[in-house]
Amino acid sequence: MSSTPTTPVSTATLEVPDGTLHYEVRGQGPVVALVAAPMDARAFAPLADLLAVDHTVLTTDPRGILRSRLHDPKQDSTPELRADDLARLLAHLDAGPAAVLGSSGGAVTVLALAEAHPEWAHTVVAHEPPLLGLLDDRDDLFAREDDMIGTYLAGDRLGAGRKFLALANIRLPEEMVVGMFGGEPDPQAAADERFQYVHMIRGTTRFRPDVAALRAGPTRVVVGLGEESTGEICERTSHALASALGTTPTLFPGGHIGFVDDPAVFADRLRKVLAG
Incomplete structure (x- = not known):
């Protein structure tokens, strides 16, 4: 993994009608927002530091x-509520229209942003959106997802993790699987994990983007796909979305979390995509 510089970070909160949003701002220059779900702002810190050399970078916890x-x-x-949150943050900072990168569930968020609030994003990069509803075998995938959530709610965290990886068609060494999903996480991580399973996954994977609105709207929509994601479920969903939009996926280095594994290489690619 490449080392990254550290950049001064301004942290703050924004009150919204149903809660409080944590957000962070780095750098100066054109605005780029980095969003994920369920990952929080910490996952983007190395990438944000690199981009902050010549961008104002917004990150936030969903x-x-x-x-x-x-x-x-x-x-x-839901993606719609998270898109509303992002629009509120950009309006609060007077930071739009911005470039916005969303990864995984955050990719679904930015698609919802482009639909409902196109005035706040001139470009959205939807990196590996898990839009299971776009696939022909979605009924089977949704049933497996429901079974995974049921397994988690029954108290089998490791079993649910195994089913998550199987559904995503991600293969990891056994010791890594046990390290990720075995044992007991700390209380905050446990709360976040439960929130993801119970309140986030279904609404995210079953979101159906308004393709006609995205194609006709003013926001440039780029579908991102990791070069190392071959055979994974998000390769299928990324191709399905790009096909519906009449485009092809834009390749990014690494896999589903390439921005974590090698943020410097990912940043170089993102700069080129945004410039294009």
């Missing part, structure tokens, strides 16, 4: 995760 607290913690986190 609603219900870590430092972004909801008044009702049992409220679902």
Whole structure:
């Protein structure tokens, strides 16, 4: 993994009707927002530091995760609500229209942003959106997803993790699987994990983007795909979305979390995509 510089970070919160959003700002220059779900802002810190050399970089914890607290913690986190949050943050910072990168569930968030709030994003990069509803075998995939969530709610965290990886068609060494999903996480991580399973996954994977609105809208939509994601479920969903939009996926280095594994190489690629 490449080392990254450290950049001064301004942290703050924004009150929204149903909670409080944590956000961070780095750098100066054209605005780029980095969003994920369920990952929080910490996952983007190395990439954000690199981009902050010549960009104003916004990162945030998605609603219900870590430092972004909801008044009702049992409220679902939908792509539409997360897009509203992102639009509020950009408006609060007077930071639009911006370039926005969303990864995984965050990729679904930025698609919802381009639909509902196109005035706040001139470009959205949807990196590996897990849009299972776009696939022909979605009914089977949704059933497997429901089984995975049921396994988690029954108290089998490791079993649910195994089913998650199987559904995503991600193969990892056994010791890594046990390290990720075995044992007991700390209380905050456990709360975030439960929120993801119970209140975030279904709304994210079953979101159906308005392809006609995206094609006709003013926001440039780029579908990103990791070069190392061959055979994984998000390769299929990324191709399905790009095909519906009449484009092809834009390749990024690494796999599903390439921005974590090698942020310097990922940053170089993102700069070229945004310039294009």
